[in-house]
Amino acid sequence: MTAVQTETVTRDRLLEMQRRMCEIRAFEDIVKDWFSRALVRGSTHLYQGQEAVAVGITSALRRGDTTTCTYRGHGTVLAQGAPLDRSFGEILGKANGLCGGKGGSMHLADLSVGALGSFAIVGAHLPISVGAAWASQLLGTGAVSATFFGDGAANIGTFHEALNLAGVWKLPVLFVLENNLYGEYSPITTTTANPELVDRAAAYGMPGLRVDGNDVVAVFDAAASAVARGRSGQGPTLIEAMTYRQSGHSRSDPAKYRPAGELEGWLARDPLTVAERRLHDMGVETAELDRLRADAEAKVRRAAERALSWPEPRPEDRFEDLWVH
């Protein structure tokens, strides 16, 4: 494990990060409510508690960089700049959703901001970011690709193939392992022979950074160093962000397998609270922080209302978007 050198995140920059985290939190709270009211089909996988990872990483990216993420991907796609209303629209299956209602909650994507998408097969997207980074290397664009995945994905074959290929070709990839301690319903210690996941970086010839995934500044600092390494042609980095999934795996999971007190301990270290403490230390008044959160919630609510008012796709729209003619 390599030590992370903390960079200075300015007050304004941290306020911006906090605003985005508040928007994602409010977004997911609304999605959770919609599920309970059967407004959303199938399943959903919520991001509450992990906002600092998506926001910290994407804050270190620039235009032209890309991300790929999992079916727990609302936060990452929003953090990269996808519009709130069209993201809601996709989850509702609306014609004006990001993907025209063809993907749904598990497939949010907005290529116009570099969000190559949410992939619903565990680990399937890691090689996609490797390919995006390969293109960057061949075309000389300097772009990096950040791929977000959970500790569960560290045990599927694409993890090995993608990290090895990125390592041997020295591709500008940020492998962002969101260690939220549970792969679906199973605690990491029951599924993973060596739970020190960051140590795997050495096997692929890349540095591994373990960071507090609930501290957006720590995540940003790690990302900034990994981005610099990637842009300068030195290759990929594995970032293990220690965080916690505040909800269950999906809407059908009440997460009763969690030991007593575990959730409470992590709630005390909620990423929004951690950032507020930092901002407070920088001299930001409580009233300003409350206003920021309230403004974010109002903005998200308005976006949700817009999305709810949009029309459904027509049945015949299902034939569109398969082929390029």
Add this chain to the structure above:
Amino acid sequence: MTTTMTAAATVDINYRKVIARALADELATDTKVVFLGEDVGAAGGAFKSTEGLKQRFGDRVRDTPISEQAIIGAAVGAALMGLRPVAEIMFADFAGVCFDQLVNTLAKYRYTSGGQARVPVTVRMANGAGAGFGPQHSQPAENWFLNIPGLKIVVPGTVEDMYGLLRSAIRDDNPVLVFEHKNLFALKGRVPAEPDDAYLVPIGEADVVRTGQDVTIVATQQMRHRALEAADQLAATGVTAEVIDPRTLVPFDLKTVVQSLRKTSRLVVVQEGPPDGGWGATLIASISSHHFELLDAPPTLIASDPVPVPYSTPMEDAWLPDASRIAAVVLQLVRF
């Protein structure tokens, strides 16, 4: 009357070597074309069908680890960033290793994203039986993908089609799976001496290889050649067979088959591979449902046996439909 012909100069080449030639012509035409796979570069390919490309095109031709999932996934990612990747899966059987990337990622990316992206990936795979590679290196794998909307499937059976279809596949903005039959590697043919777009073969167009009046035989790759052999045998008995090579399975050129049936009224489909769930059964179902009135005899599928491809020569030979079996079935239908 005098006719002036200005035929472009052509060269003799075999089915194996024309693969490298088609790849080279596309790599030279479009700098966005890149090529990756196991041993495709320095070694020139496991079948020596990509020799010289690494030397000529450098970094755009990449040797990969033995990582089929990463190969296909990386091709998709690079395509999303504007490149036109060609990925090689050494044996089509190994598509099983990266089945998820092919059917869940490559085939569905454009649709799932609501048409936000084009995914112009070409996947090349060495296909088919008859060369003694045993059960895990001999399967005709094209039927595995027939049920997955979003993948075009081409199955070239001649040198000219290999050249023209591979180049068309690389230019296509959709994912295309190209099956290269390894028992046809020694087949001879002619291609232009210099890159020439006139030799591109459009995806989705069947080839009427031989015209006839009494029966329509539809066959691809190795079976196309056996169908032609059968047609020769049948000619000696006074039966003329029309042989159609669809060349592309998705999209399928049904029109050409229907036009032929208007004349012959009898359909025989020859498919390398087990009978169930394949393009042969699909073609027969489609003709039976929509063009029943054209038929004077039961449409018949000749396929391989529903067992894995066996290794030993007598068993593998028997597994593959041959010309005399095709001719015998045709004679039954003609007398129906």
